[in-house]
Amino acid sequence: MVDITHKKSTLRTAIAQAIVQVSSEDTIAAIKNKTVPKGDVFAMSKAAGLLGVKKTADLLPDCHPLPIEYTDISYAIDGLQITILVTVKTIYKTGVEVEAMHGASIVALNMYDMLKPIDKGIEIRNIKLLKKTGGKSDIGTGQ
């Protein structure tokens, strides 16, 4: 684990994206109409994602535990494709990119888990960092 004892705390923001591709319009309709048997897919996956962001350091050995001061999870539907955006902020010595990406992956996996009884053709695509601010380098670059 990288030594960050000498670093300064600054405001760090990261936005990560995951894409869930479903295979039918019926799946999109079931999500919108809240008729998926397991429950409200967007609200419950948001709950899972909020918890997932906070558990990142529990799952990734080299990841520093840090105070998550803000998380937002939003969805956009475009045809059969659902884009998940996860925004995380902290004021700390290291960034929250991996936390945002982990949150996005948990939201996507939970959507998959809730939707698989009604759609056998779902895929999770493109978990990536869209933006980060507050570290040495600003856009789309690592720690």
Add this chain to the structure above:
Amino acid sequence: MVDITHKKSTLRTAIAQAIVQVSSEDTIAAIKNKTVPKGDVFAMSKAAGLLGVKKTADLLPDCHPLPIEYTDISYAIDGLQITILVTVKTIYKTGVEVEAMHGASIVALNMYDMLKPIDKGIEIRNIKLLKKTGGKSDIGTGQ
């Protein structure tokens, strides 16, 4: 959560894939030569993935806790692309697809986390189920 009290335990297998795309041959070389500063990327990500498979039901609300009886994690390198394969087995009433996919996502995220100091252009692609056996439907279909 779906009621599975009436279901029979059978051998279930699932294989999931995640793809990590790096941006330079140097990254591949550093992984192979075990010169990545944070440590041996494949071995440490395997450890994270083995734990991640077991924590799936802790992260996904509707996922049944189940006895993970086997997990295997392997890697294949093809140019700048690393394919992660996670195989999970159980003898239980429900399948291990989501567990395998969660394991694959954790391995991929951990590789991202360990590699980001040396490569700013990594992406995680295509977390998907390759195969499942043991439920009502066999290949590439859901619960």
Add this chain to the structure above:
Amino acid sequence: MVDITHKKSTLRTAIAQAIVQVSSEDTIAAIKNKTVPKGDVFAMSKAAGLLGVKKTADLLPDCHPLPIEYTDISYAIDGLQITILVTVKTIYKTGVEVEAMHGASIVALNMYDMLKPIDKGIEIRNIKLLKKTGGKSDIGTGQ
């Protein structure tokens, strides 16, 4: 921890209740209309409760880990009072009363947490077991 190695697995069901008392009709309206700033209170608290049921043995030292095979969480509104019902099933050697009660308490606490910015007078009342079946004694009695 009680030794259960000699016991037989049977179908066990438990239903627990928790009551959340809010202080104003506006709070009830905000829940129903899904206008609470933190999100959909019932759906997100259900997600928290589903996870909470599964984590019971992580929090209570003497509680046996067991396969949660079904959880249902439902709500009933009566005036300013919201009744949470949590039903849990397993086929195992010991009952799921404490799991159902823990789930009910987590749902109630999460409702409190999501509602406190709009209602300062919320109370959690009466976390209790309503019903259990499958052990030595059947209605409203312990292990």
Add this chain to the structure above:
Amino acid sequence: MVDITHKKSTLRTAIAQAIVQVSSEDTIAAIKNKTVPKGDVFAMSKAAGLLGVKKTADLLPDCHPLPIEYTDISYAIDGLQITILVTVKTIYKTGVEVEAMHGASIVALNMYDMLKPIDKGIEIRNIKLLKKTGGKSDIGTGQ
């Protein structure tokens, strides 16, 4: 999750209460005399509660993780009623009300779990915040 990046850290205190009602004097005597088969109910439930306070943000999606700097757990017996008091302190940007309430609920549930083999009539009542200091509003008011 509410954005707290702009907030100042101040000393925050919260005291929460839970009430456990037992059904017989024998139960009270067994607790006092430390003859409950599962062990010392007050000491073991205190251990569970200390851990529970720290796990609040793991269970409640919108709850910020924060540095728990002090937790105290005490008991008062009055007839068949046991009052649990949980005091939590932090120096942080948000309060510890929900942490104290979660701690109180875990202590109460653990007492229920340890006592149910000897008393089938236990109820958990009235998990509530008694006091908070350090936020915008001081007594018995929310975040």
Add this chain to the structure above:
Amino acid sequence: MVDITHKKSTLRTAIAQAIVQVSSEDTIAAIKNKTVPKGDVFAMSKAAGLLGVKKTADLLPDCHPLPIEYTDISYAIDGLQITILVTVKTIYKTGVEVEAMHGASIVALNMYDMLKPIDKGIEIRNIKLLKKTGGKSDIGTGQ
């Protein structure tokens, strides 16, 4: 992780030991008289150990999650030496040696943590398996 899908469930028992060496008779007296400021050392460390046994598979990557059906934690004092014995039972396809050893290590670490304000010379010695039954080989041998 070793594939155990083909194995049979049998009754497995393991007993592990850890030794805590304190540096003064006053420490032993404070434990016995329950005057250690942090609380009752034996009861609280037992609670921590019961939870620790159940979390073994969360911490050790290759360890199979399994149903802990019994755990007992006992202490023996001999001069300045405290011997901790942890007994674990399951009916499963693999043994509980590591679970018993992990429980013993958590009990010992918790005693260290509770006692360090009053004794600066504590050491944890000799975490080892004393006995196992139920696998291919019976006494003091591995999986």
Add this chain to the structure above:
Amino acid sequence: MVDITHKKSTLRTAIAQAIVQVSSEDTIAAIKNKTVPKGDVFAMSKAAGLLGVKKTADLLPDCHPLPIEYTDISYAIDGLQITILVTVKTIYKTGVEVEAMHGASIVALNMYDMLKPIDKGIEIRNIKLLKKTGGKSDIGTGQ
């Protein structure tokens, strides 16, 4: 849990040691040559230990959660004896001795778990604090 609200944050370092004693030269060779069937023992145990350090406050009731800002895990082989050194740093109000010791115990237990199929005579010895700096007292003394 001790009240630390009034304490100042300073740089704290702790180094803990655990010793794993194997029973044969073949075990040492298998570790060095990375031929242990479960995988690379040092790299995977390092991953487990990095996570274990971060989970200390989840397992020990009185332990304050704190920001782990650095962890290093190293190994030295001397004959049949493997010495594990775990170094932990934080800038906080309380020390990281127990975190370092917990990390050392998890590394040792994971080595035991990975090696037991090939060596039935492994023991874990002497989990102890070698050094601490940053608190009231500096070398080899507790909080």
